[in-house]
Amino acid sequence: MRNGERHQRIAYLGPEASFTYLATKSLFPNEELEAFSTIPECIEAVSEEKVDLAVVPLENTIEGTVTLTIDYLYHEADLYIVGDCLSKIQQHLMVHKNQKDNWQSIEEIYSHPHALAQCHKYLYYRFSSVPLQRYSSTSAAAKLVSENPDRCIAAIGNVSSAEKYDLEIVQKNIHDFQFNHTRFLVLSKSNTRLPVDHSEGKAKTTLMITLPVNVSGALHQVLSVFAWRKLDLSKIESRPLKTGLGEYFFIMDVHADENGAMMKGAMEELAALGCNVKSLGTYYTFLTRE
Amino acid sequence: MRNGERHQRIAYLGPEASFTYLATKSLFPNEELEAFSTIPECIEAVSEEKVDLAVVPLENTIEGTVTLTIDYLYHEADLYIVGDCLSKIQQHLMVHKNQKDNWQSIEEIYSHPHALAQCHKYLYYRFSSVPLQRYSSTSAAAKLVSENPDRCIAAIGNVSSAEKYDLEIVQKNIHDFQFNHTRFLVLSKSNTRLPVDHSEGKAKTTLMITLPVNVSGALHQVLSVFAWRKLDLSKIESRPLKTGLGEYFFIMDVHADENGAMMKGAMEELAALGCNVKSLGTYYTFLTRE
Incomplete structure (x- = not known):
């Protein structure tokens, strides 16, 4: 603001x-x-x-x-x-403050099924005999723990859940993959740009590209358009349009401004090759405070 | 068997x-x-x-x-x-058999949050004033409905949930995107192949490829290895190895057998280019009975 x-x-x-x-x-x-x-x-x-x-x-x-x-x-x-x-x-193990000295003998652990999966190795090595209870969200699990001060149960969730429900984090960062x-x-709704006060330097443009036909090498041809211009891609992902029929679209992140000469040229050439190109805009990556 | x-x-x-x-x-x-x-x-x-x-x-x-x-x-x-x-x-709306004539006046709808999201448009147009209740899985929601024969409530889930809990499907295929x-x-554990009795014709190989450095055009160079050999890709997806540091690996599905001459040549060249290539094996796509 x-x-x-x-x-x-x-x-x-x-x-x-x-x-x-x-x-x-x-x-x-x-x-x-x-x-x-x-x-x-x-x-x-x-x-x-x-x-x-x-x-x-x-x-x-x-x-x-x-x-x-x-x-x-x-x-x-x-x-x-x-x-x-x-x-x-980051997933943490949290208990009611009344139970903070008893957490090593937790009787049940509540969380969203995906969060339980993300902490699989920790739970396997540390609490293999403790039943895991699947809940609709990590914060709903934290709420349940907060409402049961007398039960020795834990939730898995983020810092914000612990703060909101006044729980004690007893084990930090229990998720399996640390680079997650x-x-x-x-x-x-409008193609404006956010004012940049704390972002990474490079502008990035997200394109959605539909290939004209599914021919061998069509993607290679599309990438040629970017490669000789030294336009760097930081993401590429194919998505089926109609499964089984061999139609795809691609989401690509290009490290360039859509209004730059090189990007304009690239997008014109893609259209000339018969690709359908939709730009979702040029923007910056914001650094989050942690 | x-x-x-x-x-x-x-x-x-x-x-x-x-x-x-x-x-x-x-x-x-x-x-x-x-x-x-x-x-x-x-x-x-x-x-x-x-x-x-x-x-x-x-x-x-x-x-x-x-x-x-x-x-x-x-x-x-x-x-x-x-x-x-x-x-x-495919997501369906299901109710207890006792309630099958009252489903138009459902008072609550239960499902997994992601299933509710997949049926967003149907729910918006048809049941905009009905409260949605988030549950840990679609089958847990179906179970709840089956245990409450006197309540006019519904679950969203698949055919199998309806069968298991003996519910009546009152609206079929209520998900937003039909090609989903x-x-x-x-x-x-072993690189064998399943006996093929009902599969699509073409063999497919999944490769995980780590690029040697994050240089502009490296992916283009990798794709060249496949393109000139007319090896068709049906999927490509980049995944960050360490976020923010510009290291990626790529998952690619190639329509070819890993033991074929062209694929062997391609994989040798990728290694020579400095890529780390891991093959997850060659396999066929099975057609499911629907």
């Missing part, structure tokens, strides 16, 4: 204390945040201008089917990416 | 009546299926030879974080893919 302006309204994938909330709060500490319960609801909120921006997970999350974000952006909504950020997905990050996108 | 042999034991990502169960049952109708509660547990079961094979989702599922499968295969387990299959993810499929992998 800049001086004299109203607070921006930011939709995020809830519930409150979710990993998306953590990322959104870090990006927009002074704005008005509103939780929605699904990715499509977040996308529609910004599409219908009920909010100014929406923050949704793109990759590797426990909270949403990530392909839903891509499919909605490709098939449904006319939105732009105005920023992205990477957040560490989730990427979040900031979506807007 | 062939005549005279023991039943094979197949691990799958549960709970029973999950989408993975449906795919596994279709692939192995006569074998002994065993549910595990997380993807890592399925992978370890086959790795430690507690079971013969494991079936896990790779893409676009509501049951597991898909990247967990890729990360475990890359970083942890020494397993091979011996088959894959594509299954339609999930891909499942069949994993084995």
Whole structure:
């Protein structure tokens, strides 16, 4: 928020204390945040201008089917990416404060099934005989623990869940893969750019490219367009359009501004090759405060 | 199972009546299926030879974080893919049989948050004022409905959940994207091939390739190795090795046998270019019975 302006309204994938909330709060500490319960609801909120921006997970999350974000952006909504950020997905073991000295004899552990899976090795080596209870979200699990001060049970979740429900974190960072990050996108109805005060230097453009036909080497030809111009790709992912029929689209992140001469040339050539190219905008990666 | 042999034991990502169960049952109708509660547990079961094979989702599922499968295969387990299959993810609205004439006045709808998200448009247009209740799995939601014959409530889930809990499907295929499929992998400890009686014709090889350095055009160079040999790719996906540091590995599906002359040549050249190449094996896509 800049001086004299109203607070921006930011939709995020809830519930409150979710990993998306953590990322959104870090990006927009002074704005008005509103939780929605699904990715499509977040996308529609910004599409219908009920909010100014929406923050949704793109990759590797426990909270949403990530392909839903891509499919909605490709098939449904006319939105732009105005920023992205990477957040560490850190899972902690937490108990009620009354139980903080008893945590080594926990009788049950509650969390979202995906969070339990992410902590598989820790749970296997440390609590192999303790029953795991599957819950609809990590924060719902934390809430349950907070409501049962007399039971020696634990939840697995993030710092924000522990704070919201006043739980004691007794083991930090119990997830298996330490380099695990989730990427979040900031979506807007207009192709503007967020004011950059703490971002990584390079501008990035996300393209969705449909190949004209599924011929051997078509992707190679598409990449040639970027390669000889020394335009660097930081992500490429194929998605089937109609499974089994050999039609694909590709999501690519290119480290360049869509208004630059090289990118304009590349996009014109892709169109001339018969590709359908949709730019989701040029934006910067925001650094989250951790 | 062939005549005279023991039943094979197949691990799958549960709970029973999950989408993975449906795919596994279709692939192995006569074998002994065993549910595990997380993807890592399925992978370890086959790795430690507690079971013969494991079936896990790779893409676009509501049951597991898909990247967990890729990360475990890359970083942890020494397993091979011996088959894959594509299954339609079909979501249905189901009620207790006592309530089958009252379903238009449902008071609450229960399901996994991701399944609710997949049916967003149907729910928005048809039941916008009905509260949605998030549950840990679609089959847990079906179980709840089956235990409350007097309440006018519904669950969203697959055919198998309806059958298991004897519910009435009152609206079929209420998911937003009709071409939605999930891909499942069949994993084995040995690089054998499943006997093919009902598969798509072409052999496929999955490679995990780490680029030597993150230079502009390195991926293009890698694809050249496949393109001039007319080796067709049906999937490519980049995954960060250490986020922010610009190191990637790529998962590629190539329509060719790893023992063929062209593939051997391609893999030797990739190694000569400084790439780290790991083949997860050559296999066929099984057609599921629907």
